[in-house]
Amino acid sequence: MNLVRGFVTTFKHVLEGPVTIQYPEQERPLRERFKGRHALKRYDNGLEKCIGCALCAAACPADAIWVEAAENTDEERYSPGERYAKTYEINMLRCIFCGYCEDACPTEAIVLEHEYRLSFSDRRDAIYVKAMLLDPLPPGVEGTPRRTEPGQFTRSIPVMENPK
Amino acid sequence: MTETITIIIDGQDYQVPRGMNLVDAAKMHGVDIPVFCHHPKLEPVGMCRMCLVELGSLAVNRETGQPERDENGQPVVRWFPKLQTACTQEASPGMAVRTDSAAVAQARYNVLEFLLTSHPLDCPICDKGGECPLQELTMAYGPGQSRFIYDDKMHLAKQIPLGDLICLDRERCIQCARCIRFCDEIVGDEVLAFHERGRRLQIITISDPPFDTKFSGNTTDICPVGALTTVDFRFGARPWELDEVASICPHCPVGCNISASTRLDRDFGGRKMIKRIMPRQNEAVNEIWICDKGRFGHHHSRSEERLTQPMIRRDEEWVPITWETAYREIAAQLARHGRESGFLAGASLSNEDLWELRKLARLTHADCSLGVWPATMGGIEQVTQVGVGVGTRLQDLGPDSAILVIASDLDEEAPIWWLQVKQAADRGAKVVAANGRATKLDQYATVALRYPYGEAVAALNSFAVIARRSNAIDEAFVAARAEGFAEFDASLKGARVPKPYAEAAQALLGAKDLVVFVGGEGVTLAQHGELMQAAANLLILTGHAGRANNGLIPVWPGANMQGALDMGFGPQATHDLIAQRPAMWIIAEADPVAEDARMAEVLVGAEFVALATQFMTPTAEKAHVLLPVQSFAEREGTFTNGLRRVQRFYMAQTPLEGTLPAWKVFAHISSSMPGGAKPRIAPGLVMRDITQHVLRYAEMSYPNLAHVEPQFPLVGGEDMYYGGTAYSNHGGLGVQWATNAEKEKYSLAVRPVDVARPRLDGLAVVPVRLLYDREPLFAPSSIMHQRVPAPYVELNVRDAEALGIAEGDAVMLTADDVQMAAEARVNSHAPAGTVLVPQRLGATPIPATLVECVVQKMEG
Numbered sequence A: 001m002n003l004v005r006g007f008v009t010t011f012k013h014v015l016e017g018p019v020t021i022q023y024p025e026q027e028r029p030l031r032e033r034f035k036g037r038h039a040l041k042r043y044d045n046g047l048e049k050c051i052g053c054a055l056c057a058a059a060c061p062a063d064a065i066w067v068e069a070a071e072n073t074d075e076e077r078y079s080p081g082e083r084y085a086k087t088y089e090i091n092m093l094r095c096i097f098c099g100y101c102e103d104a105c106p107t108e109a110i111v112l113e114h115e116y117r118l119s120f121s122d123r124r125d126a127i128y129v130k131a132m133l134l135d136p137l138p139p140g141v142e143g144t145p146r147r148t149e150p151g152q153f154t155r156s157i158p159v160m161e162n163p164k
Numbered sequence B: 001m002t003e004t005i006t007i008i009i010d011g012q013d014y015q016v017p018r019g020m021n022l023v024d025a026a027k028m029h030g031v032d033i034p035v036f037c038h039h040p041k042l043e044p045v046g047m048c049r050m051c052l053v054e055l056g057s058l059a060v061n062r063e064t065g066q067p068e069r070d071e072n073g074q075p076v077v078r079w080f081p082k083l084q085t086a087c088t089q090e091a092s093p094g095m096a097v098r099t100d101s102a103a104v105a106q107a108r109y110n111v112l113e114f115l116l117t118s119h120p121l122d123c124p125i126c127d128k129g130g131e132c133p134l135q136e137l138t139m140a141y142g143p144g145q146s147r148f149i150y151d152d153k154m155h156l157a158k159q160i161p162l163g164d165l166i167c168l169d170r171e172r173c174i175q176c177a178r179c180i181r182f183c184d185e186i187v188g189d190e191v192l193a194f195h196e197r198g199r200r201l202q203i204i205t206i207s208d209p210p211f212d213t214k215f216s217g218n219t220t221d222i223c224p225v226g227a228l229t230t231v232d233f234r235f236g237a238r239p240w241e242l243d244e245v246a247s248i249c250p251h252c253p254v255g256c257n258i259s260a261s262t263r264l265d266r267d268f269g270g271r272k273m274i275k276r277i278m279p280r281q282n283e284a285v286n287e288i289w290i291c292d293k294g295r296f297g298h299h300h301s302r303s304e305e306r307l308t309q310p311m312i313r314r315d316e317e318w319v320p321i322t323w324e325t326a327y328r329e330i331a332a333q334l335a336r337h338g339r340e341s342g343f344l345a346g347a348s349l350s351n352e353d354l355w356e357l358r359k360l361a362r363l364t365h366a367d368c369s370l371g372v373w374p375a376t377m378g379g380i381e382q383v384t385q386v387g388v389g390v391g392t393r394l395q396d397l398g399p400d401s402a403i404l405v406i407a408s409d410l411d412e413e414a415p416i417w418w419l420q421v422k423q424a425a426d427r428g429a430k431v432v433a434a435n436g437r438a439t440k441l442d443q444y445a446t447v448a449l450r451y452p453y454g455e456a457v458a459a460l461n462s463f464a465v466i467a468r469r470s471n472a473i474d475e476a477f478v479a480a481r482a483e484g485f486a487e488f489d490a491s492l493k494g495a496r497v498p499k500p501y502a503e504a505a506q507a508l509l510g511a512k513d514l515v516v517f518v519g520g521e522g523v524t525l526a527q528h529g530e531l532m533q534a535a536a537n538l539l540i541l542t543g544h545a546g547r548a549n550n551g552l553i554p555v556w557p558g559a560n561m562q563g564a565l566d567m568g569f570g571p572q573a574t575h576d577l578i579a580q581r582p583a584m585w586i587i588a589e590a591d592p593v594a595e596d597a598r599m600a601e602v603l604v605g606a607e608f609v610a611l612a613t614q615f616m617t618p619t620a621e622k623a624h625v626l627l628p629v630q631s632f633a634e635r636e637g638t639f640t641n642g643l644r645r646v647q648r649f650y651m652a653q654t655p656l657e658g659t660l661p662a663w664k665v666f667a668h669i670s671s672s673m674p675g676g677a678k679p680r681i682a683p684g685l686v687m688r689d690i691t692q693h694v695l696r697y698a699e700m701s702y703p704n705l706a707h708v709e710p711q712f713p714l715v716g717g718e719d720m721y722y723g724g725t726a727y728s729n730h731g732g733l734g735v736q737w738a739t740n741a742e743k744e745k746y747s748l749a750v751r752p753v754d755v756a757r758p759r760l761d762g763l764a765v766v767p768v769r770l771l772y773d774r775e776p777l778f779a780p781s782s783i784m785h786q787r788v789p790a791p792y793v794e795l796n797v798r799d800a801e802a803l804g805i806a807e808g809d810a811v812m813l814t815a816d817d818v819q820m821a822a823e824a825r826v827n828s829h830a831p832a833g834t835v836l837v838p839q840r841l842g843a844t845p846i847p848a849t850l851v852e853c854v855v856q857k858m859e860g
């Protein structure tokens, strides 16, 4: 009797379609809140959101983030705040994609996006530096560093618009 | 000791010293009363109201004089109707305090909420964030949410340079005035002040140049928020990322305990580097302060100019060689020259370096001279006899103490000692500042004594004469310990003492404690020996020897001159070497060519010169082999400070590739010599050798030196009670070696001193030391360059007039073998007949002390 029940289950599955898909020809749709590789965001005006506070590094349970900060000047401005990330690196081999960095960031500069195709042939390649993480510039906008008018950016931490 | 009394805190009895500040008394027993404006090193002001507590006193029955008790037998307390500030209260008997009531909690909550109405939300990028008392206390006692609207906050300027080293953020300031009070009370430099009133109250600098004090960095430590930041560190790292390494300042004989905050850095090749220097608490040395030279003068340790490759000179070209070749070459040369070799050690070598250098010298020949550089001060015999007693703390000198500072400008030569002497004067100590010119200490001195340069010994000797005349001699002590008293006494008889000397002497005599600082300004080496003996004579005669807070403190040039003398190096040997001109030299961490005009010629005449150095100095240009050695930051070792305290420093920074610690280099050369032993593998083992061979250092094993004890006040703990995390001392308090005066079995020699004054016709040169100069270990700290003046000489108004020289003229100063170009400063600092010449401002050597010179105006 038991034997029959077992075969029934087996045959049911034989008739079902496969659950696997042919990656990379086929891809699954991603959920809205999927956590893939990080991106460092820019404001619409092209300035970097990251202010180099290293809170993401402090929050990271895997010790994957390395930040070194420096001071902005009006001649060489990266972010609208007082400081910016001079060095920003994430070791993708250490990262466990928990998203704590995203939560810790006071300026919503670091966001885990939908890119998940991360494979490396060398461990060093797994370290993403700032240039690789930073979002591309919106079209027609000047890059960073850039010269800005004195007195235009006076806050230590930029006031964020509608931080909802 | 102060009397201990009982006070009641939160219903519990506690024993505390009478008169102690209530906040500190509570802290002593682990009861936290939160503070912002109070700091244990500053006078209380009661400005911030954070420390509000309920205060009361035990009710006493007027008839019986006994404390009243209620029906349960509990003492009755009469409470003040309103809350009181704890920081303005002194512990007194019968005092009762409540820190845990609802009223107190509400008060703290309110004060914090009020402070935060004008405080920006900068924590994520603020340099103090993570070690900030405002953050900590808000988390502990403050509101979780603000009832105020963010847009209503004060918006003030955020990057105001207060001088070239410190930056002010006006928004973050909570107006506690700690920074102002530090400058006014502790340093006495009125450089900061409040401007405007009420909500617009702000810090400004009122001096010109702005924030003009040598101690400005300390304000950033004690600021309870991130309003003050140093230009050196600004945004260098977050506090929690820093790794604190205990170290010792390599710049002056105070030997301040410092904490090197380090972390890895991409700019330094991903290696560990010093991000900032903070003071480390050692109440017997620097308390919790350091000067700006110590704080910002660490950049030499990773300067681009550092040498990182052993090199040999071949046909006027520097050719890189391996260490092995260098060792073999030097060993072979030493073997060839034997006793014809001279050894010269600089004052920034560690004791381990010095010991290995000495071993190498002894291996070469028993007669090799061990010279020290600079060779301007000696007197190790006198220090051995009556050096300041073990356990001395300059901060303990008070109303019944006297301090004599002679032939030194402490403010420039040993800033933290200056600070401590100045504070002792504020507490009522009698201070005599004796020098050939006015110095900054004069403002605080009981007597500012001016003697003509050259007469220092006579001046100090006359103090002994006056002591004898006014029966201030400690007969018992002299009878028991002094040796050669009769002869000395005879020499004092009938000596003529000018009135100002007598007055100054009177100010010192009769005090319970006496400390004598002896410098080397305006005295030749021979005179310096006499000056040290004159100081020893005075101390022995008046019985101020062999006890804590009594004795002699030499103001050495350099951080480890004391260690060099302890290891057997000496200034007389240097002068002998210069006279003998040996064929071979081994020089370590010294730059004699830049400082002494004869040295260039002496070294050019030598057959072989090996130099252990960090930089391509003028001396290096005359050497044949260069050995790149490591800075204090890259290795372990010990320095001995002017109070004879042997102190450890640890490896803070990844060493530059290609460099080695000097001790290892010398040990390897030794091992390449016949009879040389295998090198030790660690400096701790070298120190063990020292403890076995140098009697005074018997106690100085590394574990002993690393010993720490709780210190008071309790700053710098994990709780960030007073802010900052780098204060706590985990690296060791160091150990002082005991002088002969402290050991009954030794007698102490007094002898007549030679008071002869060199005959001076015309203008005489007096080299003076400046804190901010261009010596190789300080010059690479470019952040300080604005403070280092161009080479100048100071002339008296009258002399200048006679020579037709005006302020700012370019002049040429010529002495026997020196020509130096400088800018003339014409003022009344320089006494008539002398030219003050600051050392190490230019690339050319300056003349020796008290030689005659000619100053001419340069045309065009």
Ligand code: SF4
Pocket: A056, A059, A060, A061, A062, A063, A064, A065, A090, A094, A095, A096, A097, A098, A099, A100, A101, A102
């Ligand atoms: S996602 Fe998590 S593990 Fe990855 S970098 Fe961010 S905090 Fe670290």
Ligand code: SF4
Pocket: A049, A050, A051, A052, A053, A054, A055, A056, A057, A067, A085, A104, A105, A106, A107, A108, A109, A110
């Ligand atoms: S990404 Fe965000 S949390 Fe990380 S350093 Fe930049 S601003 Fe700070």
Ligand code: SF4
Pocket: B172, B173, B174, B175, B176, B177, B178, B179, B180, B203, B219, B222, B223, B224, B225, B227, B228
């Ligand atoms: S700058 Fe700092 S120390 Fe000075 S008053 Fe403001 S908060 Fe206090």
Ligand code: SF4
Pocket: B249, B250, B251, B252, B253, B254, B255, B256, B286, B290, B291, B292, B293, B294, B295, B414, B415, B416, B417
């Ligand atoms: S006082 Fe001397 S030892 Fe102390 S920090 Fe300044 S230079 Fe260094």
Ligand code: FES
Pocket: B034, B035, B036, B037, B038, B045, B046, B047, B048, B049, B050, B051, B052, B085, B086, B087, B088
């Ligand atoms: S009022 Fe007492 S600490 Fe400020």
